[in-house]
Amino acid sequence: MEYSPPPFFNRGPAPVVRLLLCVILSSSLLISDAKYQYLDNLRKVVAAIIYPLQRLASTPFAVLDRIGEFFVTQSAQRDENTRLRSLSLQNAAMLQKFNALQAENAHLRELLSIRQRYTESAIAAEILYTGRDPFTRKVIINKGEQHGVKAGQPVIDQIGIVGQVTRVYPWLAEVTLITDQGQAVPVLNVRNGLRAVLGGTGTDGQLELKFIPLNADFQNNDQLVTSGIDGVYPPGLPVAAVSAVERNAAYLFARITCKPLAGVANHGQLLVLSLENTAPPRPVEEEKPAPGRKRKGGK
Numbered sequence: 001m002e003y004s005p006p007p008f009f010n011r012g013p014a015p016v017v018r019l020l021l022c023v024i025l026s027s028s029l030l031i032s033d034a035k036y037q038y039l040d041n042l043r044k045v046v047a048a049i050i051y052p053l054q055r056l057a058s059t060p061f062a063v064l065d066r067i068g069e070f071f072v073t074q075s076a077q078r079d080e081n082t083r084l085r086s087l088s089l090q091n092a093a094m095l096q097k098f099n100a101l102q103a104e105n106a107h108l109r110e111l112l113s114i115r116q117r118y119t120e121s122a123i124a125a126e127i128l129y130t131g132r133d134p135f136t137r138k139v140i141i142n143k144g145e146q147h148g149v150k151a152g153q154p155v156i157d158q159i160g161i162v163g164q165v166t167r168v169y170p171w172l173a174e175v176t177l178i179t180d181q182g183q184a185v186p187v188l189n190v191r192n193g194l195r196a197v198l199g200g201t202g203t204d205g206q207l208e209l210k211f212i213p214l215n216a217d218f219q220n221n222d223q224l225v226t227s228g229i230d231g232v233y234p235p236g237l238p239v240a241a242v243s244a245v246e247r248n249a250a251y252l253f254a255r256i257t258c259k260p261l262a263g264v265a266n267h268g269q270l271l272v273l274s275l276e277n278t279a280p281p282r283p284v285e286e287e288k289p290a291p292g293r294k295r296k297g298g299k
Contacts, residue, residue: 047169058128122271123147125155128172135202137180139163141270144171152232154273160238160262161185161226162270173272177264178239179204187239188227192217195227198240198258204265207240209256214247218256234273238262 013021033039123143131138143149145168153165155175164183167174176183181202187209188195194217197210212218222242228235240258247254 044169047172051169051171054128121274122156123149123274125149125173125270125272127268127270131174136182137163137177137200137202137204137264138166139175139177141173141175141272142171143272144169144173146170148274149173149272150274154233154237156237156271156273157262157267157269160260161233162262162264164232165272175270178260179207179264184210185233185239186227186230187224188235189218190223190225191219194218195229196224198224201257205259207258207260209242209254209258212254212256214249214252214254216254218242218245218254220245223261224258 029039125141125143127139128142129140131140141149141155149165149168151165151168155162155164161178163175163177163180165173166176177200178185178198179200179202181200183200185198186195187198196212196216196218198207199210201208209218220242223238224240224242226233226235226237226239238261240260242256243259244257245254246256
């Protein structure tokens with residue numbers, strides 16, 4: 001009976017073969033996720049599994065914050081209460097004016113027989129984390145699919161537009177800010193009614209109007225609000241103010257930079273608008289015959 005000693009080293013595939021297999025597997029996963037979105041369910045399952053760990057990791061900081069609040073002095077609390085009472089009185093006066101204007105607008109709508117184009121409600125949310133990618137402008141909020149949040153919903157603060165929900169998990173949601181390079185918001189110039197598209201630059205506190213002709217009437221401090229023609233953002237919400245206008249005859253378009261009005265990089269509480277668009281559907285375009293082909297019955 002022949003017997004051979006075991007080899008000292010078990011040799012598997014060559015390193016180049018292993019690298020090639022990993023590259024093929026990674027490319028397949030990237031293509032399937034980008035084109036067919038096969039990994040969305042897996043991503044939701046992973047988010048649901050690690051959610052308790054995220055909450056557990058943030059527990060020590062929450063405990064420290066509670067301890068810090070407990071040791072706040074009584075005089076500081078008295079001053080804060082005084083300030084909040086004064087602010088509450090100011091807000092009450094503004095709310096009364098707003099209610100009067102809202103009633104007047106409703107009466108005018110009835111007189112002019114203008115139907116309301118949308119109905120909306122808001123979901124209060126709190127920012128938990130910021131995006132890990134330094135080249136994007138994204139935040140994670142503590143409301144998700146279980147709270148009624150859906151992808152595509154606009155997100156605002158007490159001033160105006162902050163961003164848009166781009167990805168939803170069971171208990172969390174990802175919000176892409178309007179300063180992200182991939183975001184675009186249809187806007188309207190309040191001063192003259194000109195429509196334009198406002199895009200992010202990837203820099204906090206800076207936006208840019210896209211493809212504006214040199215002779216377009218845009219000036220510094222012009223206020224830009226949502227136009228509502230995209231069916232995503234409700235019309236009339238403040239977005240930005242023009243901060244600089246550069247016109248150079250050597251280029252086809254003017255370079256117009258803007259500053260967001262909302263606290264895109266500030267605050268920790270946001271509102272997610274649940275918008276239902278009641279506008280009539282777009283008309284169906286008729287298919288044009290291909291060039292060089294005659295219609296049936298034609299000569």
